[in-house]
Amino acid sequence: MKKFDKERALLAIAAPVLAVIGALIVTALVLLATGKEPFTAFHVMINYGDKTDSQVYILNKATTYYLAGLAVAVGFRMNLFNIGVDGQYRLAAFFAAAVGGAMSIPGIIQVPLIILTAMVVGAVWAAIAGVLKVTRGVSEVISTIMLNSIAGIVIGYFLQDGRLGVLDKNANMVSTKPIPSGSHLFNFSTGGGAVDGFIVLAVVAGVLYWFGLNRTRFGFDLRAVGRSQSAAEASGVSVKRMVITSMLISGALAGLVGMPTLLNESYDYGTDFPVGIGFTGIAVALLGRNNPVGIAVGAVLWAFLDRAANGLEFEGYDQELVGVIQGVIVLAVVIAYELVRRYGLTRQQRQVGAELAAAAAHKQEVTA
Amino acid sequence: MDHRRGECAINASTSPPAPAPSGAPAVELRGITKRFPGVVANHDIDITVRSGTVHALVGENGAGKSTLMKILYGMQKPDEGTIAINGEQVDFHDPGDAIARGIGMVHQHFMLADNLTVLENVVLGSEKLHGIGGRARAAIREISDAYGLGVRPDALVEDLGVADRQRVEILKVLYRGARILILDEPTAVLVPQEVDALFDNLRGLKSEGLTVIFISHKLGEVLSVADEITVIRRGTTVGSADPRGTTTKQLAELMVGSELPSPETRESTVTTEPLLTVQGLRLAGTDADGIERIVLDEVGFTIHKGEVLGIAGVEGNGQAELVEAIMGMRRPDAGTVVLDGRDISRAPTRQRREDGIGYIPEDRHRHGLLLEAPLWENRILGHVTERPNSKGFLIDPGAARRDTERIVQEYDVRTPGIEVTAASLSGGNQQKLIVGREMSHLPKLLIAAHPTRGVDVGAQAQIWDQIREARREGLAVLLISADLDELIGLSDTLRVMYRGRLVADADPATITPEELGSAMTGAASGHLEHDGIEDR
Numbered sequence: 093m094k095k096f097d098k099e100r101a102l103l104a105i106a107a108p109v110l111a112v113i114g115a116l117i118v119t120a121l122v123l124l125a126t127g128k129e130p131f132t133a134f135h136v137m138i139n140y141g142d143k144t145d146s147q148v149y150i151l152n153k154a155t156t157y158y159l160a161g162l163a164v165a166v167g168f169r170m171n172l173f174n175i176g177v178d179g180q181y182r183l184a185a186f187f188a189a190a191v192g193g194a195m196s197i198p199g200i201i202q203v204p205l206i207i208l209t210a211m212v213v214g215a216v217w218a219a220i221a222g223v224l225k226v227t228r229g230v231s232e233v234i235s236t237i238m239l240n241s242i243a244g245i246v247i248g249y250f251l252q253d254g255r256l257g258v259l260d261k262n263a264n265m266v267s268t269k270p271i272p273s274g275s276h277l278f279n280f281s282t283g284g285g286a287v288d289g290f291i292v293l294a295v296v297a298g299v300l301y302w303f304g305l306n307r308t309r310f311g312f313d314l315r316a317v318g319r320s321q322s323a324a325e326a327s328g329v330s331v332k333r334m335v336i337t338s339m340l341i342s343g344a345l346a347g348l349v350g351m352p353t354l355l356n357e358s359y360d361y362g363t364d365f366p367v368g369i370g371f372t373g374i375a376v377a378l379l380g381r382n383n384p385v386g387i388a389v390g391a392v393l394w395a396f397l398d399r400a401a402n403g404l405e406f407e408g409y410d411q412e413l414v415g416v417i418q419g420v421i422v423l424a425v426v427i428a429y430e431l432v433r434r435y436g437l438t439r440q441q442r443q444v445g446a447e448l449a450a451a452a453a454h455k456q457e458v459t460a
Numbered sequence: 461m462d463h464r465r466g467e468c469a470i471n472a473s474t475s476p477p478a479p480a481p482s483g484a485p486a487v488e489l490r491g492i493t494k495r496f497p498g499v500v501a502n503h504d505i506d507i508t509v510r511s512g513t514v515h516a517l518v519g520e521n522g523a524g525k526s527t528l529m530k531i532l533y534g535m536q537k538p539d540e541g542t543i544a545i546n547g548e549q550v551d552f553h554d555p556g557d558a559i560a561r562g563i564g565m566v567h568q569h570f571m572l573a574d575n576l577t578v579l580e581n582v583v584l585g586s587e588k589l590h591g592i593g594g595r596a597r598a599a600i601r602e603i604s605d606a607y608g609l610g611v612r613p614d615a616l617v618e619d620l621g622v623a624d625r626q627r628v629e630i631l632k633v634l635y636r637g638a639r640i641l642i643l644d645e646p647t648a649v650l651v652p653q654e655v656d657a658l659f660d661n662l663r664g665l666k667s668e669g670l671t672v673i674f675i676s677h678k679l680g681e682v683l684s685v686a687d688e689i690t691v692i693r694r695g696t697t698v699g700s701a702d703p704r705g706t707t708t709k710q711l712a713e714l715m716v717g718s719e720l721p722s723p724e725t726r727e728s729t730v731t732t733e734p735l736l737t738v739q740g741l742r743l744a745g746t747d748a749d750g751i752e753r754i755v756l757d758e759v760g761f762t763i764h765k766g767e768v769l770g771i772a773g774v775e776g777n778g779q780a781e782l783v784e785a786i787m788g789m790r791r792p793d794a795g796t797v798v799l800d801g802r803d804i805s806r807a808p809t810r811q812r813r814e815d816g817i818g819y820i821p822e823d824r825h826r827h828g829l830l831l832e833a834p835l836w837e838n839r840i841l842g843h844v845t846e847r848p849n850s851k852g853f854l855i856d857p858g859a860a861r862r863d864t865e866r867i868v869q870e871y872d873v874r875t876p877g878i879e880v881t882a883a884s885l886s887g888g889n890q891q892k893l894i895v896g897r898e899m900s901h902l903p904k905l906l907i908a909a910h911p912t913r914g915v916d917v918g919a920q921a922q923i924w925d926q927i928r929e930a931r932r933e934g935l936a937v938l939l940i941s942a943d944l945d946e947l948i949g950l951s952d953t954l955r956v957m958y959r960g961r962l963v964a965d966a967d968p969a970t971i972t973p974e975e976l977g978s979a980m981t982g983a984a985s986g987h988l989e990h991d992g993i994e995d996r
Contacts, residue, residue, distance in 0.1 A: 309844050309853050316841060319830040325789055326819065326827035327842035328810030437832070441884040447876040 107432040111424035118420045140403025144284030153395035155291045160373025161387040163345035170318035176236025177346040178370025179243030184214035185350025189361035190256045193269030202275040210347035218343025222336040267362030277355035290352035298384040484547025486511040486671040492541035514672045516682040519692035534558035564638025566629045568645045574618040607664045623654040640671045651977030659685045679708040729766035735936040736763045741795035755781045757960040768937040770951030778960040818903030831883040836864040871896035888919040909940045944973040
C-alpha cells in the first residue's frame with residue numbers, strides 16, 4: 093500500500109511541475125520571438141528574486157496571496173467559484189480600518205477586534221452570493237463578480253473627506269483615520285526589512301483549513317458536496333445550508349487578506365490600498381490544488397514572479413513578461429491537472445483490474 | 461414456464477464450432493479482443509450468427525456483452541480479431557459504417573424526442589432517404605405493416621407507452637435499411653405481456669429474413685425466443701446452447717459457472733409491530749416541459765418489523781419520488797411518515813438516517829458513492845455522525861479505515877485495498893460496499909431500490925441473503941425492483957404502483973409475474989387474486 097501512495101504523491105506533484113515547465117518554455121519562445129535571449133532573462137529573475145530584501149518582499153506578498161488562495165480554495169472544495177474574494181477583502185479591510193482608526197484601546201483587544209470586523213464584513217459580503225444562490229438559483233460566479241463592483245462603489249462612497257475618509261492635503265490622498273500605533277501588529281526585523289507578523293496568523297489559518305476540511309465532520313460534508321452534490325444530499329447533507337456556510341467561511345478568510353497590509357504596513361485604508369489580490373488567489377488556489385501546502389508554494393512562486401518583474405525592468409526587459417508567465421502557468425495548470433487526473437484514474441482502474449484478475453487466476457488454479 | 465425437457469444440449473467449449481451455415485453467416489466474429497483500462501475486457505470472442513435467425517447473447521452484467529455489441533456497431537474498435545458481415549470482412553470506424561452495412565442497434569435507453577411525432581423521430585437524421593413528408597409516411601406504414609409493428613406515424617411520442625416507443629425504435633432502425641438488428645436488453649423495461657408482443661415482432665422480422673441479435677440476462681425469455689444462444693462469461697465466449705434442449709438452470713450454470721441462486725424466501729418473519737407508517741403522501745412535480753403533474757397521489761402503507769414490502773411498477777411511476785420522500789430528500793406536499801412510533805415527516809435526511817433508515821439507492825453513482833474518493837471515505841458517507849466514523853465533531857479516519865477493511869472482508873468486496881477510489885471497482889463490488897455500509901449501522905428500516913441491478917449473480921445471492929438475514933432480526937424493508945422474480949421471491953407483501961398511486965396489492969406466495977405485469981400497466985387493480993392455474 094505504501095508504494096501505491098508514493099506513486100500517487102508523485103502524480104500530485106507532476107501537474108504543477110509540468111505546468112511551470114510548460115510556462116517557462118512558452119515564455120522562452122515569446123522572448124525568442126521578440127529577439128531577446130531567454131536564458132539571460134531567467135537568470136536576471138532568479139538573481140534579483142534571490143536578494144535578501146527580495147526575499148522579505150516575497151514573504152510579505154506571499155502572505156496575502158496565501159490567504160486569498162485559502163479563501164478561494166474553500167469554495168473550490170465544494171465546487172463553488174468565489175470570484176468575489178477581491179471585493180470581500182477590500183470591503184473588509186476598509187471597514188476594519190475604519191473601526192481601527194475610530195478607536196484607541198489597548199492593542200491586545202483592538203487588534204483582534206479589527207481582525208474580527210474584517211472577517212465578519214467579508215463573510216457577510218460573501219454570504220449575499222450564497223443566499224442568492226440557494227434562494228434564487230443565481231450562479232455565484234455572476235453574483236460575486238457584481239458584488240466586487242458594488243464593493244468598489246461602496247468603498248468609493250464612504251472613502252470621502254467628511255464621511256469615513258480623511259484628506260491628506262500634502263499627498264492629495266484620501267484614506268481612513270490611521271490605526272493608533274499601539275494597535276500595530278508585531279513584525280520580524282531582518283537585514284532585508286521587516287517580515288509581517290501576520291504571517292504567523294496565515295500559517296495558523298492554513299493549519300485550521302487543513303484540520304477543518306480533513307478531520308472534522310463538517311469538512312467531510314463539505315468535501316462530499318464538492319465531489320457529488322447528489323450523493324451528499326442523499327447522505328444527509330443539507331446542500332443549501334452548506335453553500336451558505338462555505339460562502340461565510342470563504343468570505344471570512346477573504347477578510348483576512350487585507351490584514352497583513354493594514355496591520356503591518358499601511359495602518360490605514362487609502363486609495364492606494366492594493367487591489368486585485370482576490371484574482372491572484374484564484375490562480376494560487378488552482379496552482380496549489382486546494383491543498384494548504386500547495387497553496388503556500390503557489391503563493392511564494394507568484395510573489396517571486398511579481399518581484400522578478402521589477403528586476404526585469406531594471407535590465408531593460410518588458411516586465412509584462414512576468415504577466416505572460418503567470419497567465420501561461422494558470423492555463424497550463426488547469427490542463428495538466430485534468431490530464432494527470434484522468435491518467436491517475438485510468439491507471440488505478442487498470443491496476444485494480446490487473447490485481448483482481450491475478451487473484452482470480454490464482455484462485456482458479458487452486459480450485460482446478 | 462417449464463423448460464425442463466430432453467437432455468442438456470449445451471456445448472461448453474471455449475470456441476464453439478460454428479453450426480453448418482447455409483450460405484455465409486450474417487455476422488461472424490473471430491478472436492475479438494478488446495483491452496480496457498477497466499475490469500472486464502473481451503478476449504478471444506468467437507460468435508457466428510446465421511442469417512435469418514434470432515441469436516441470443518447471454519451473460520451476467522459486466523461479462524462484456526455490451527462492449528462486444530459496441531464493437532459490432534462500430535462504436536469501439538477491437539484491439540484484435542476480425543468481423544465479417546455476410547461473409548465479407550469489414551472494418552468499422554464509426555456507427556455510420558455499420559449502418560451502411562445494414563446493422564442497426566436498438567439501445568436499452570430509448571433515443572427519441574418526446575415532443576415530436578413518430579414520423580418526425582423516424583426521419584430525423586435520415587431526411588435524404590424518403591424525404592420528410594408523404595413518402596416517408598408511406599414508407600413507415602409499409603415497414604410497420606410488413607413486420608406487424610402497428611406504429612402510427614402521426615402519434616406524438618410522448619403519448620406512447622414504453623412498448624410502443626420500443627417499436628418506434630425498431631422501426632427507426634429498419635427505416636435506415638438494417639438487415640441485422642442488435643437489441644440491447646430490450647425486455648428490461650417491459651412487463652411480461654409486452655415482452656410476448658415484442659417476441660412476436662421479432663419472429664415476424666425473422667420470417668422476413670432479417671437477423672436479430674438479442675442481448676439479455678433473463679434466461680427464460682432467451683429460451684423462448686432464440687434459435688441459438690451464445691454464452692459470455694468474464695469477457696469470453698464459454699459455450700453455445702441449443703434452446704430446444706436446454707433448461708434455464710443449465711444455461712445459468714454455464715453463464716455464472718456455478719449454481720443459480722434463488723430469491724425465494726418463504727418462512728414468514730412478519731410481526732404485528734408497525735415500523736414504518738406512511739399516510740396520505742402527496743407530491744406534485746413539474747416535468748421537463750413545465751407541466752405540473754401529480755407524482756405521488758395519496759400513497760399510504762405500513763411496514764411491520766420483519767416484513768419486506770415490495771413495490772412493483774414500471775419505472776417512472778413515482779417509485780423514485782416515494783423513496784426520496786421517505787428519505788427526506790424531497791418534501792411532500794402532504795402526508796406523514798412515522799418511523800417506529802416517531803413522526804419524522806419534517807425531519808432532515810441526516811436525522812432520518814441516524815434514526816435507523818438504511819438506504820440502498822437506485823442510482824449508486826449519483827446517490828450512493830463519491831466516485832473519486834477512496835473506499836474508506838465512501839464508508840463514512842451517509843453515516844458521518846455515527847461511530848466508528850467519527851468521535852464528536854471529529855472524523856476518526858483510523859477507525860473508519862479499520863471498519864472498511866472489515867466490510868471488504870465480510871461482504872466480499874473484490875478490491876486490492878481500501879485506498880483505491882470507488883470508481884475503480886466494478887458495479888457489483890460497489891454495490892456490495894454500499895450494502896455492507898448500510899447494514900453495518902443496524903438499520904431498523906432498509907430502503908432498497910433495485911438492490912441487485914447491474915450486480916453479478918454471485919453478489920446478487922449474497923445481497924438477498926443479507927436482506928433475508930436482517931429481516932429475521934426484525935428489519936423492515938421497502939423493496940423496489942424492476943425484477944419481478946426478485947420482488948415476488950423476497951417480499952412478504954406486494955403493492956403495485958401506477959401513475960403515483962398504489963393501485964393493487966397481491967400475495968407473493970401465489971401471484972405470477974404475468975399477473976403482476978398486467979397490474980403494472982394499469983390493467984388490473986384492487987386485490988390481485990391468482991386465477992388458479994399453478995405454473996410455477
